[in-house]
Amino acid sequence: MASAYTQPMQALIDALSRLPGIGPKSAQRIAFHLIKCEERDVEQLSSAITKAKTMVKFCQRCFNFSESDLCQYCGDDRRDATTICVVEESRDVIAIEKTREFSGQYHVLLGTINPLDGVGPEQLKIRELLQRIEPQGVKEVILCLNPNTEGDVTSMYLARVLRPLGVKVTRIASGLPVGGDLEYADELTLGRALEGRREVVG
């Protein structure tokens, strides 16, 4: 198909539309915005991208973002190495850390099983997770994946490959937002919270 734009402009639009969550319309809008920007702002953006790309790496153990070989959690001896919380992306680590409820280590899968996107178990950091179990003496793996189709299936797969190794596999209950009245809770969330109920210890 012949393009209505000059070659550099089309190349920029194509590159932007390959980013997650950016459709062709948004890519066009961002491209136009960038061309209209001050030279200085564009340079700032492109150097921020280059710098982040060279400085930020993946932790060799858990695949969280890290500036050194081991991330701040894997490198901290005070954290419990026998409990691992498995998440999809590094941003989930940040969300869990904010709760201050978890003092174990993480493992970032870098995605979920998603055949439509060509992602099977081999494309995820699952082998690397299994290799941590024995050396670290892991007792419990907490699956903390998104409660959607792919997250559910990935949890099922992980439970299947982890249980034979003799570790306890648990899953977070998708619960209610704290501070919200029960009566106003979305029935979907409330239903999920009921499914994930626990015995009250007293």
Next chain:
Amino acid sequence: MILRHLHLSNFRNFIDAQVSFTSGVNAIVGTNGQGKTSLAEALGFLSTTKSFRGVPTEAMIRDSTHTAFIRARVLHADGREVTIDARLTNQGRNQVLVNGKKLPKIRDLLGILRTTVFSPDDLDLVKSGPHLRRDYLDDTLAALAKKYDALRLDVDRIVRQRNAVLKQSGGRLNSAVASMLDLWDEKFSISGTQLGAARLELAEKLTPLIVHAYEELAQRPSDITISYSPEWLTVGLAKSLVEARVEDLRRLITTVGPHRDDFEITINSLPARTHASQGEQRTMALALRLAVHRLIGEQVGETPILILDDVLSELDPDRARSLLQHFPVGQVLITTASELPVEAHIAKKVEIRGGTIISAPESD
């Protein structure tokens, strides 16, 4: 639930139009192409965020403009008055505000404005293949409880993912493919069975209501059977998937499960889809909508607004008369090209000419 007021701007051929409605039967009169169906479509959009004509957003925005607005004031049974604002745009996302507040998820709109729409296209519900009848059941489930909206999306997603595994296998079963199929089958068995069980329970509740609505319209007892009885639901989905695996690998698609179900209707022991007359099919399509209308009213305690688009030109005179005499409870909006007979007990008449609304004073 009662629609009090509707305001449209740049919606279809309406530049800026406002109209009030009353409880009871509201007739929207206009010759074809004047915009009466668009009025019904705007309301349908507010309750489902989709056009019942099955067109994209762009088609609802007036030519040479970029944004359309719909505002409706609705009175709920508990006395609450709710204002819904929708902004439709061909540049970016549509936006919906309820009482001036943005909705976190479009799904949250379910239940704020409930409508039952019957349009001439609904003939396809009876005449076409099974997928519209599956949607009919699933749309009703979603209207009864939000969790079913999530469940149908889950099932749809599972089927597409499982089909991707089959395609990538190229039809060859090695241990990696078998392990992936086992995994998706386990997930499919759980979610698919939940959907099948919900459809079955719903079909059992709807059947007597459909038969009743049909007989009321036809004004005589009729020999109708309606059945939702997929084989996989009796056998068990897990077992059915194992049995179908060779066939699935040969055809590279998932050949068994809720995505292939039908809700079969017979009239006089013959399939309505292929053997009923056009008149019987239209009556059945209307009966299917009226049954859902009644069920939702009973189950959620809030009768939806019944929107009948051009129904009178579609039914034969006897059936049309019996519809007008047996309007269900609640507010009715009926669009028509010709004047309605006195049996309709019109509470308010609204006339539409070239995208302009001419309201007549309310009568009793």
